[in-house]
Amino acid sequence: MQTLQGKIEGPLVVTRDLDVHGTVVGDAIVRTNNTLHLRGVITGNLTIEKGASAIIFGTVEGRIYKAGGTVVINHPQKSGREVPSNNASSSIDSL
Numbered sequence: 001m002q003t004l005q006g007k008i009e010g011p012l013v014v015t016r017d018l019d020v021h022g023t024v025v026g027d028a029i030v031r032t033n034n035t036l037h038l039r040g041v042i043t044g045n046l047t048i049e050k051g052a053s054a055i056i057f058g059t060v061e062g063r064i065y066k067a068g069g070t071v072v073i074n075h076p077q078k079s080g081r082e083v084p085s086n087n088a089s090s091s092i093d094s095l
Contacts, residue, residue, distance in 0.1 A: 001037075010044055014052075027062065030054050030069065046071070 001017040010026020019037045027044035030036045030052040039057045046060045050068035057074045064071060 001035075010042075028054075 001019050003019040003021070005020075006022045008020065008022060008024050010024050010028060012020075012024050012026070012028040014028065014030040014034050014036045017035045020040060022040045024038070024040070024042045024044070027047070028036065028038075028042050029047045030049060032049045032051040034052050036052075036054040036056075038054065041058050042056075042060045042062065045062035045065060046054060046056075047065040048054055048067065048069035048071055052069040053071070054069070055072045055074075059075065060073065
């Protein structure tokens with residue numbers, strides 16, 4: 001598996017197993033039978049072709065288009081006041 005680090009200008013087309021630590025500026029496309037591991041951000045869209053997979057430890061700011069592949073996203077945990085309380089409640093107005 002190849003490893004890339006830093007800022008990568010897109011579109012990034014993954015044609016072999018790839019490990020990215022950083023930011024993909026633009027779109028990313030993972031071709032059939034390839035895997036993308038990303039620790040960072042994709043600022044555009046992510047497309048997963050049939051038989052491909054993407055494991056994201058971070059964020060995809062655009063849309064995810066999945067054509068039969070596998071996508072796993074682990075969002076970074078927010079800290080402090082940004083995390084909603086477990087005791088938060090919601091209500092529904094009824095007529």
